Amino acid sequence: MAGRIAVAAAFLALAVVPAALAQAPGPAAAPSGPPNVTAILEKGGQYTTFIRLMKETQQDTQLNSQLNSSFGNNGGGYTVFAPTDNAFNNLKPGTLNSLTQQQQVSLVQGHVLSNFYSMDSFQTASNPVRTQASGRDGPYTLNITSDTNNQVNVSSGVVDVRINNALYSTKPLAVYSVDKVLLPLELFGAKAPAAAPTASEGKPKKGGSSDASSPAGSEDSEPTGAASARAIGWSVAGLAAVLGYLL
Ligand SMILES: *[C@@H]1O[C@H](CO)[C@@H](O)[C@H](O)[C@H]1NC(C)=O
Ligand SMILES: *[C@@H]1O[C@H](CO)[C@@H](O)[C@H](O)[C@H]1NC(C)=O
Ligand SMILES: *[C@@H]1O[C@H](CO)[C@@H](O)[C@H](O)[C@H]1NC(C)=O
Ligand SMILES: *[C@@H]1O[C@H](CO)[C@@H](O)[C@H](O)[C@H]1NC(C)=O
Numbered sequence: 001m002a003g004r005i006a007v008a009a010a011f012l013a014l015a016v017v018p019a020a021l022a023q024a025p026g027p028a029a030a031p032s033g034p035p036n037v038t039a040i041l042e043k044g045g046q047y048t049t050f051i052r053l054m055k056e057t058q059q060d061t062q063l064n065s066q067l068n069s070s071f072g073n074n075g076g077g078y079t080v081f082a083p084t085d086n087a088f089n090n091l092k093p094g095t096l097n098s099l100t101q102q103q104q105v106s107l108v109q110g111h112v113l114s115n116f117y118s119m120d121s122f123q124t125a126s127n128p129v130r131t132q133a134s135g136r137d138g139p140y141t142l143n144i145t146s147d148t149n150n151q152v153n154v155s156s157g158v159v160d161v162r163i164n165n166a167l168y169s170t171k172p173l174a175v176y177s178v179d180k181v182l183l184p185l186e187l188f189g190a191k192a193p194a195a196a197p198t199a200s201e202g203k204p205k206k207g208g209s210s211d212a213s214s215p216a217g218s219e220d221s222e223p224t225g226a227a228s229a230r231a232i233g234w235s236v237a238g239l240a241a242v243l244g245y246l247l
Contacts, residue, residue, distance in 0.1 A: 081163070
């Protein structure tokens with residue numbers, strides 16, 4: 001009797017666990033839960049540098065948790081301009097490494113708006129639009145302009161680029177691909193300290209990570225909390241994959 005109950009319980013557990021996993025918010029396309037910006041970018045396939053920067057600056061978990069807490073409450077939402085790997089490759093060599101950790105955080109946050117914009121609603125944006133980055137002189141801003149052909153551009157004051165198709169555009173999150181890194185005026189404008197990356201290359205970073213010779217924000221500078229949270233995420237994904245395979 002007890003044996004049968006145990007067997008039945010085991011079967012029940014097997015039946016219940018995959019059902020629960022199946023309801024977990026899927027990467028890019030689950031209206032039932034908050035969108036996952038990392039998964040959306042991974043699916044896009046050409047944003048590995050931006051994903052790495054987001055991870056190193058913890059802006060992936062930051063934005064995902066903002067998305068989670070705003071999900072379903074009809075708040076403003078978020079818009080992300082995601083530079084392609086090509087965009088990063090086209091930067092002057094050493095550009096990222098010339099930035100301190102805090103400046104890298106600002107660089108990433110300068111690509112995020114605390115508001116959801118569909119392609120159409122960009123026309124109603126009132127310039128300058130605030131990004132999530134801010135410095136001594138207030139928030140970093142972008143100007144968004146559209147021309148008569150319905151082409152929409154975004155300008156950081158240093159870089160002007162056309163906004164390409166959305167990778168994702170369902171409130172509360174829009175993610176647009178851009179072919180250039182939106183170098184903030186505050187970091188790369190004429191008077192900004194980081195204006196000449198080539199000149200500052202090799203110089204120890206002030207206030208940045210202690211090891212100036214390591215590549216910008218290498219994995220070891222990451223707090224273990226974020227790493228283990230990710231590890232849990234991966235193991236859940238792995239378990240789901242194994243169960244999905246077995247059943
Ligand atoms: C998302 O928010 C809910 C509450 O709204 C909370 O219970 C849950 O832990 C959050 N999940 C993450 C991954 O932050
Ligand atoms: C946005 O446009 C205004 C007015 O043309 C200009 O003063 C400002 O510098 C621009 N800002 C950026 C970030 O391009
Ligand atoms: C938009 O940016 C492109 C470069 O990517 C430029 O050629 C074009 O003139 C810009 N258009 C506007 C309206 O700023
Ligand atoms: C978001 O997706 C990434 C990559 O697929 C995953 O590692 C992470 O755990 C996910 N985060 C949340 C909060 O679901």
